[in-house]
Amino acid sequence: MKFLVSRYNPESDASPYMQAFDVEVSRGMMLRDALLEIKRQDESFAFRHSCGEGVCGSDGVNVNGTNKLACITPISELKEPIEIRPFPGRPIIRDLVVDMTQFYQQYKAVKPWLVRNDPMPEQEILQSPQDRDKLDGLYECIMCGCCSTACPSFWWNPEKFHGPQALLTAWRFLADSRDQATDERLDALEGPYKLFRCHTIMNCVEVCPKGLNPTKAIGHIKNLMLKNAV
Amino acid sequence: MSRKASGLKAWALQRLTAIYIGLFSLYLLLVLLFAAPGGYIEWKAWLGGSLVSVAMLLYVLSVLMHAWIGVRDVLIDYIHPIAIRAALLGVVGLSLVAMGLWAAQALILVRLA
Numbered sequence A: 001m002k003f004l005v006s007r008y009n010p011e012s013d014a015s016p017y018m019q020a021f022d023v024e025v026s027r028g029m030m031l032r033d034a035l036l037e038i039k040r041q042d043e044s045f046a047f048r049h050s051c052g053e054g055v056c057g058s059d060g061v062n063v064n065g066t067n068k069l070a071c072i073t074p075i076s077e078l079k080e081p082i083e084i085r086p087f088p089g090r091p092i093i094r095d096l097v098v099d100m101t102q103f104y105q106q107y108k109a110v111k112p113w114l115v116r117n118d119p120m121p122e123q124e125i126l127q128s129p130q131d132r133d134k135l136d137g138l139y140e141c142i143m144c145g146c147c148s149t150a151c152p153s154f155w156w157n158p159e160k161f162h163g164p165q166a167l168l169t170a171w172r173f174l175a176d177s178r179d180q181a182t183d184e185r186l187d188a189l190e191g192p193y194k195l196f197r198c199h200t201i202m203n204c205v206e207v208c209p210k211g212l213n214p215t216k217a218i219g220h221i222k223n224l225m226l227k228n229a230v
Numbered sequence B: 001m002s003r004k005a006s007g008l009k010a011w012a013l014q015r016l017t018a019i020y021i022g023l024f025s026l027y028l029l030l031v032l033l034f035a036a037p038g039g040y041i042e043w044k045a046w047l048g049g050s051l052v053s054v055a056m057l058l059y060v061l062s063v064l065m066h067a068w069i070g071v072r073d074v075l076i077d078y079i080h081p082i083a084i085r086a087a088l089l090g091v092v093g094l095s096l097v098a099m100g101l102w103a104a105q106a107l108i109l110v111r112l113a
Ligand code: SF4
Pocket: A140, A141, A142, A143, A144, A145, A146, A147, A148, A164, A165, A168, A207, A208, A209, A210, A211, A212, A214
């Protein structure tokens, strides 16, 4: 099967180019297996991967125009020639490896941890099963970055707009009954950039390999903000 | 718009004006289809009615406000050099104000006539 893979070595190439590889595919083969085979053919080829089962979130790539996790993408679902590029909009370090620094900075900016003002209890902070249910569809994010690097608003303003991943996380903590920083979190999201660059384009929802819905989470944040403002 | 108002307020206003624009457009469409004033005199009488003229003024303001928020969003997205963005925002803002004043003038003249 024919693969076209984006190659780029900043030390020797002026710009990224596509290189063709021929890979023999077997039944049940995942895209990551093909990338590993390509690496066997040309060991200078660079891409990230680790767990091989859609858990670590390190092997996000752009396949035929869509961001996917290579390890859980069956080759049989892809149209030939299979074009593999790095995540769009990110600076390329080499081949398919991109610089995700801004993505992590946006994550850090939403304070992705529980904030408590009350003194910590002796043991755990209890939560009702109903309140725990509110975190479903939020906590499962593996931070692969498929969503944020598919989001046009993040392409244009990656240093100021939080992007779908960080905003999903922001809602994950706003929705947590144990968190006590609702006002501070909402105040921090005010202004035209951090939250309100989202124009509900929904690219993020389409690509999330975990089936999460950042757009819905963003809608919840906006509604809560509105509710607290009036 | 103040810094604090630039996020949530703009977003809420955009939604609010959209609802009003939708409703009043529907009303306008229905009037034009089923009860269109016959001539100039009838038009003036219809538009000069106190309810219609106020609703129309609100409609024009909503359209202008909606346009302002939309254009501002596009400029924030795509135009990053702050001087160019400010200049474009200024041109758009002034044109919108001019249009609003023009519409208000027309409505006042209709009311007075
Ligand atoms: S929301 Fe989905 S696509 Fe985005 S980082 Fe999390 S798991 Fe990946």
